[in-house]
Amino acid sequence: MQRLPVEGIGSGGELSLMEIVKPGSSPESLSRVLEVLTRNRINMSLVIGKETDRGMELLFCVAQEAGTRLGALAPSEPDLEGQERIHADVEVLTLFPHTGDFRMIGLCLLAFAEGGIPLHGFCSSFSALTFVTEAGHTKSALAALQPYLSLPAGPQDCL
């Protein structure tokens, strides 16, 4: 099978992943969460917002220091209330460009399943796919992708 080409890889570690679920709320509730982060100058490396049968869900990655700050803020910020879950040590792996090819998502998920790579979530931007995994799994994730994706070589291609 011909491997799909990937021109660039990005990765980031020392991140915390926060999930907030707000049962029965409107999409505006997610905006208010983002406002809290903005007000406290907390940068996100990834954000996923969705409506599920559990309610409105927001999943986002921040630097671990910011994750600690958010944990301390939560009791005084009503907009952060909800069913919260914090994963203190995660990494993100970004592949680009996906060129709008759905096969890339499928092959990545297949590769990660075969490789036993834990995934907390994934999302797509205009040209990149980003996966959130446990700390220390980025290298094994890339190894798992090798049979399916033609990955760039060399540290200069990892942003």
Added chain:
Amino acid sequence: MNDKKLILVVDDDPDLVEAVSMKLASEDYRVAKAYDGSQVWDKVKQEKPHLMILDVMMPNKDGYTVCKEIKGNPAYQDITVVLLTAVGEAVPSTKFTHMDGKTCPADEFIPKPIDLDSLMETVNYYRNR
């Protein structure tokens, strides 16, 4: 020989590279892409671009360095360099100084966030120069 001008887009934000590339392609340009300054010379030597859209802040090699290298090389100094920069507003928190911007021999400076129409005006201005 392909008459369409080749433009090299260089930015560590792949979404920006893709958005700008699509816009350029829609306006009858050919596009090459790079995601860091360290990738530029390979692309330039593959095929010399007519114009380069170049971000400043990139992880391995920044846009100021690339611009100075390109403009300092007689074989490539005629490449038009359009520098994308948000550095002016963020200077206190970056390693770059106002002097870096002032001494950089780019042909044009465009502020971020980019207005695609303004960018295309600039690119089209240099189409036949």
